[in-house]
Amino acid sequence: MFSDRDAHIFLLLTRQIFIPYYQWLVVVESVMNGPKEGLILPITYHVVETVPTSPHGECFPTLFIETAGEYGEHAKANRWAHDNRPLRAQKTIAADLRVLGRLHDYHLVGWLGEVIRPIDLRQFLLSYLHVRLQGTAFIEPLKHLCWAPAPFTTVRSEFRILVRYLASQESSEHSDILSLFSSDELKAIGKVCETSNKQSLLSHLAAGSARWAELFGEKLPMPSFPIRDTSARSSTYLVDRTMDLEEVQELVDREPNPFYRAIWLLAAFGGPRSSEILHMWQCDVLPPTSGELITGYRLSTHLVLIANPTESRYTGDLNHLGKTRSQHLRAKYGLKPRNMVSGYRHVGWKHPIETDRNLRASLVFWSDERQAKAFAEAIAEVRHFHSNNWTSERHPWLWVNSRVGPGFGSPIASSQLRKAFDRACKRAGLRPHINGRRPHGLRHAYKLQLELAGLTRKQIQIAMRHQSIESQDDYGRETRELRRSLEIWHKRDASWR
Template sequence: MDSHSRVRIYTDTVLVRDKIRADTPTILLVVGADPLEQLLEFFREKCLSLSAERTYAQATGRFIEWLSVRAIEFSDATKRSLLFNAFAHDLRFGTYRAGEDLYGLYWRPTSHQNMGRLTRALLHFSDWLNSRLGTTLLNPIHHQASPAEQLIFWRRWNKQRLGSLLAHTKGRSGAEADVHTSRKLRLPRDRNSVLQEVKAFPAEHLEHLLWRGFANPGNEQDPRLWMKYKLRDILITLLCAYGGCRASEPLHLWVEDVLVDPDDAELALVLVHEPNDGLAEYTDPMTGVRRRTTRADFLQRFCGGRKPLTRETGRRHAGWKGSLLTHRERRAFQVFWIDKNAGRLFLSLWRLYIQHVRPVVPQVPWAFLTKDGQPLGVEGFADSFQAAVRRIGLTPGKWAGTTTHGLRHRYGQWLNDLGLGDKEGQVAMHHVNARSQDVYRQRGVSGVAAAIGNLSITSLPHFTETA
């Protein structure tokens, strides 16, 4: 079959709400015009994170598209065991040959790490398909076989074929062990390792970012700070740069989460609660007794059926990465100010923000809202941040550290400057694993060069010029 007779199947992913899982956002893989129901059932059983679901959907979608144009090449029984290996190589090295892509996939080469991530997800999902749906071998060449059925066939066929070939020399356990080993791909190794240099927001531009980047255009001469500046975005930036928060974490703050530090009346004590299970307190209207519940329950019962921002979609969505909770009973972590002056500035601006800027909206407890009184999501803050970065003459980009996450990297580099140990750094950055802070605290090329340049070695040989 030539390239023109191949009919490529297109896939796409859509973010939807799953009513079975209390309207939790989930990724739906659409194959042609139909959703892949098996993948949705897999997600319902495994309860993965949204980012993990995207990986599984991407891997499955790519394999389905690849099968639609290349499966015919492996219809001969002697070649079927090569199919998965061919897919992995196309994934790793791309589908262009001599500058042309005869398959119409237009895949560019990807890294070893990305290829491994996708193939592991694909194998995991296909094993689940075998255990749930496959007791009879399906014919992938039959025109009625769906892409999902083909996926079941190829993985199951390889597994049974290898097992039967080894059965005459080994027991059952030995054959199964070799079947598992056969799934490992033998691609050329990349023997080079690249320094993943930390790109933190440049410290010398932070002041400009706060007072020029977040200035309200047209109100530069207004003496009222809440009119002159975008206080909401300045507050979030202070939490990320001087408090080490991820950009999504301040968006989960409720108004009641910002307190006055009992040891310093001018310092803000900020507690960031887990969006679903964080503590929420209320007064029972029947008894007047102060009661406790989770934030998800409070939003559902007392805020008109609202949901935590982790379960919202679109511009209201804000993610949550598992964090080290320093306040166990509240299911919250405390923000540790790298500079207490930043915490004092935060408290003074916070009071102005609450009094003059934040819309008063019943049943909306979040601190940071849009102008129409809706909770601010990650996209909304990212858009405002990028505009502020451009306003001070910088280009938003991960390579320069001028993204919202670059603020957290700045916090990590300041921890190095202060000489804090791993344990203190873990708590300050609220990492569950102490090693997770390494990427934030790793010295870059310039830092290594400066450190080595400051060393003094007295045993160097004496060099003289020769004629």
């Protein structure tokens, strides 16, 4: 007798066998009732189904693919999905497998299932992303895939899924299309994925124009996109990106949640990006007494560190820098840094400059001492929450959900932060998403304060942790000058207060 698993697979393959028969019926119907102009039948060479994966009947999403006319499991993809089981929901894992299935279909239809030479591996992956952006309606060899144009956010999400899969296959003994990438290619593609926006991603596609034309000819034309002119930015452009400081104060005053109140204060008067904030650990906010140990200065405000989420060896003890954060997370909690997972837990990382090479971290320079003290009051409430709820037993992150529910005590997601900001704007009587009223607008408000303080361009770059600074040789001297300039600024009233 068939087991439950065998029965599921039998039904699955039976359904695949009857798909061509169903398509034949559609064609016959169109012939008998009159031809349907432009009739295109969708085809697929993969399917993701939830099937029993153990003798006990436990079910799990599984990817089946067609290769050389035969259907079977995609062993490597399914093993990878199973390894991600503790970190991701079944629905999310099924979506990941569908991405790998689509890539398999693209290889069979667009590349005719041919072996891809190492020189063309990157072109293969990037051309897939281009096809997902453009859709297949006007690409002759791919029409029957029937892919509608996908939003850039969806394509970038698929890109990240593929990069994660690539990284997991680097040391695998078996091989499939994606595992042929070298480690250097993996690093290069991972960097493209991590830093890409729509324009930069298409720029990478366009960079291999000669090879693209040689491979695809006129059947798959090069992507065209407008080049944004950044040579001159109007004052309207700058105002629209920068949130008004009085509105920031109203936002903070009306925020009842101490976690979000502290985040708005930190972003507007310390300048970290939202992604840098969400990577912070509980140990990254230190009392003023620790400031002299790290900086050599006696501080009057809390010291806030923006540490590299994977490579920093500071995990809570300034006198003992042992394992990296990535190693510490794996050893103590069985977790990964948030820039190495996907789904709602994922948080990007832009590799800001590291003003402290020993800690692999940069420091937050407060633009307003009074706001820094307000931050300290909010942080006291945050620490009280962590102490009462023993969150450090599960993970080390600082900013967590404090509302009772399924995600209680878990790290705040990027989407939750954006929604909380919109609610904060409405609470303050402000319409979000205009005039800089978005989380990144707080960072621009911080930059405005630095400009009002008369800091040099290089000092502003250090304070905002911009990687594009020309040299790292002068960090020590420039940091001292930056602190002196901010001390003078603190002692006089700012125009907005």
